Amino acid sequence: VFSPEEAAKEIQKGDILVTKMTNPDWVPYMRLAGAIVTDEGGMTCHAAIVSRELGIPCIVGAREATKLMKSGETYTVDARSGVIYEGRVEELVKPAEEERAAAAVAVAQAPVVTGTKIYVNISIPDVAEKIAKETQADGVGLLRAEHLMLSVGKHPRLLIEEGGEQKMIDAFAEGIRQVAQAFYPKPVVYRFLDFKPDEFLSLPGGEKYEKEAGHVGPNPLIGYRGAFRYIKEPDIFRLECRAIKKVREEYGLKNVWVMVPFVRRVEEFVQAKKIMEEEGLKQGPDFKVWIMVEVPSTVLLIDKFVEAGIDGVSFGTNDLTMLILGIDRDDAAVQEIYDERNLAVRRAISHVIRVCKKHGVTTSVCGQAPSNYPEMVEFFIREGATSISVNPDKVIETRNLVASIERKLMLEELANLRKRLDNLERGRRPEDGSLDWAPELD
Template sequence: MPKFVYWFDQLDRSDGSRFGEKAALLADLKKSGISINEGFVLSPKAYFEFLESGHLREKINKLLGSVVKSDKTVKEESLRLIRDAINSQPLPRQVVEEIQKNVRKLATEKTNDLELTYSFGPEESVRTASKLTQSVVSNKKTLIDFLRKLWGNYLETGFLENDQLETLNLCGRGVAIIFNQSIQPESSGMVYTKDPSLTEKSRLLVAAKWGLVGPKQGEHQYFDNYEVDKINLEIIFKNIFSQQSQLVQIEGKLKNVPVAKSFASIQKLSDKNILELARIGKQLESRFGFPQEISWFISRDRIFVSDTRQFHLAADLQTQTQGRIGEGLKLLIKGSPAFPGIATGIPRIIKNQKDLSKLKNGDILITDAINKEFPRIKKPAAIVTNGSGSYSQASLISKKLGIPCVIDIENITDFFNNFHYAITVNGATGQIFSGGLSPSQKSSISYHVAQKRRSDNPGPSAQTATKIFVTIGERDLASELAGKEVDGIGMLKSEIIFSEIGIHPKKFISDKKQKVFIDKLASFISTFTAAFDPRPVIYKSSDLRSDEYRNLKWGEKYESFEPNPLLGTRGGSRYVINPEEFELELEAIKTVRNKFGHKNLWLMLPFVRTVSEMEKIRKIISSSGLHKSDTFKTILLANIPANVLLVEKYLQTGIDGVAVSLDDLITFTLGVDRTNSDITKKFNELDPAVVLSLEKVIRACSQKNLYSSVIGQAPSLYPELAEKLIEWGISSVSVSALSVERTKKIVSEAEKKFLSSKSHS
């Protein structure tokens, strides 16, 4: 029987392609211990089930076939017939009952209101569908009417906005619906983990106001602004905005209401909440590896995060490309930079929704005022608009699409009227030139930008004795990170690789297609080994939990349900119970090392519960033909206290060292559930029990001249911990890409301090 409803704790970061990026993000935030407004997702399976019942898909496709290149009257009549077909089609009983059952579970005494959003896949924007009461959903008839209307609107939107109806496949893409609790906030705002003013790169900005942040209220100058030192988590500066009105939700509608005089000019956040938001900002920047723009709200003194996205700053590149792009090109006009990048294309004037048919992929979108729906069907090469403000709709859309944007140009549509030649847009400087750039010119500019970045951020000139590794899993970052001053990859995350392959390993085994899986895995790993060669790349073998395996295609067939997957069959236990899966990974490693010639690949073994388990795993590795050598090391990933308490015994099994997964070790040592926001603050890297565990592991490895490492952000955040790690004799630390330069400076200083103290003693 198909399953239609998934709660956020049943999803993870890799589920964006199945349920939309918004649902996957909320699930990931929850698993990181960050509070979100609770909810669940109605799978696209429900939409497809609806289409299949009563041959609705066939009816719609038949009606669509009749309107290709037809006039407006025929299209409108066909649309009416499609609406009638949807409204007369019963919903599958199981879908309705499953929604109602989970809505009752979601409703609480605090709120009976729900907020619904829907998205059509990872490339689509998320749209607010409705705000409604739990009583509407509890009533079978009103729920059916609501879903029909929502799915009908989805079909109608695609029908009206697409001018190429002969290629339109309205029934081919699913729509995921998110059911959230609707919470009325006391205050809300954003956290920018990189100060938008760029006055201090080591500061982050918290912006706050009473009530809701509305769709046109993104400019942080209309908020209280609190600048926080990212390193020490200290409030540096406060700018309090006098707020006369606030946006609230009343009976499902947004309304502006006056702010009480006694609250208008006071600080919108307590110092405690400012620092907590700063801590969350640091956590998310570390998790995603890039500066973040985080949307948050507070209700009953509890902080909720509703969204986070990569934050780009136009000013980062403004001086780097200044002058270079204009070489040989005539400057036409200049506006304000809103999003960096360089693009060449034909300017296309779009004044309203009807003009969208003129826009072709790769055009430069020219408009006076952009509507958020404009770039949904076609992707322009750049956006140029009369709109203002670095947080304008144009800027937000360009960030999402990753294309250059220039704003603040008056009468822009008049300027480019009857202009039929290519132009080049420099989103970093706001300049627009006549003519186009050749690929070699673009490459030259990119090279000089990279050179300028290196000269602006040369990093520490002194090399550290302690290796500075990076933790990574995203294939598209391999080449970029290989160009950084890092000594290798301290942990290559297999969970991201398995998610990209997307199919349960046992399916390949069952179909006797093991080589297909091996080749896919080897190809993925070799992207990193080739980029970093000869620096070591330490591949962490699979540590997916059973629920994560179940999320893979065919996963439900091969995985039994476990009540607590965190402590279930995973890591080392799985290798011993299901050696045939582990052997696929070993064969992929052999392919990379022997066939591709990348001898810089090592192996890391996670979640090995006992010494006897490690001995059995070592035998499996040896039987596969992988043997200990100067270029092949086997490292234990210490996730649990048992690895620490018996570290000497583990080392006696013949492994080449131990890397400590700091997050996991803290979780299991302190018994902290990181998904429980009430106790997340007890998650402390400097807790005496954690520090003592680190010392025991590192000293044990150092005494035997074996490899030791710490995987986590703590060495980049706490210089005092870095000093202890150096004193104990650690071999390396592995941090996120964003933390490499800072970690290198901290470790360098710690090494100097250690050598100085030794010379004095």
């Protein structure tokens, strides 16, 4: 299928969804799918991220799946190896009961204690309670807002034009409440709306307020998005702020913090924070304001952002890698050189963490790097990140990995301490060598 409208007519529960690329409009149909296959995209594209949260097998960047796979035929999708088989391959089709039993065993174990907080990324509020119980995560390091916008069903500018501001406030507040309540009193970091102008064209009002308004540029990933939109359209941003205030004050869920995405300039953060304060959201011990570190300018100006009053940062390694390496993360043709482990990316992250540690600013990561590469988990721990936020299917695995890394670091510190003590002790020995071991006894 090639559009959400076509999917609405054709897809049935358990079908394999085969399309070119997904965006937030596809989520209702992705939830019905037994597996997902896309022609385009890489490991950090929409389909890859959401399918992991939903626990659905997914293969992205297949290039010609829409041409080769036929409606009505039976296929087996092996997402672990990236292979699609014609027909049903029994040894690859695990009964759902086995999967549930394995999850139950994992949950029954007491969570491993780590010094580093292990958070979880969430897009869909409906699954928050299930994720909270199954993962026992220390909180939510990234609550995406884009799917809340879909639940409203209209472009926010059209809602305002029709006088439906309260509808958006209530819908967002309800979604945030579901997540905050499921994880209470653990923190939930809500990322303000960061939809790219091409992602909601299918919503009523999308064509008028995005395409006709001139917001859809040649590359939406680096276009009209993030904090810049809040400054240009503060009335929409204020509706989100009011939803947050409603959750915190009316529902009493003070564990909701906020995060400003795709911040290019310090001025954008300062203006966004000013709007928050005007809407009654003031920084304090129980209300933290973070920013996403996704743009090289944020890396280079991190000291200025600290001065501007950020409480924390979270690395969006997907976009940060794209912009440092100059690679479109959704372009399958260049995925072989898209790598969050690149030295340039690691140097940028290391610099930000060092500056933040010096000033007592929290550092986290919510991009896909820790979920995809265990060695990046060790990198973040060694650099001193205070938390790591991963996909739901990686929380338990990451917690165990972090615990082992922290133990290794403690042993290394003990070895270094012993070495320093030995050197100090040697420095106190008599210079005549009277206490040295006799060579003939070696």
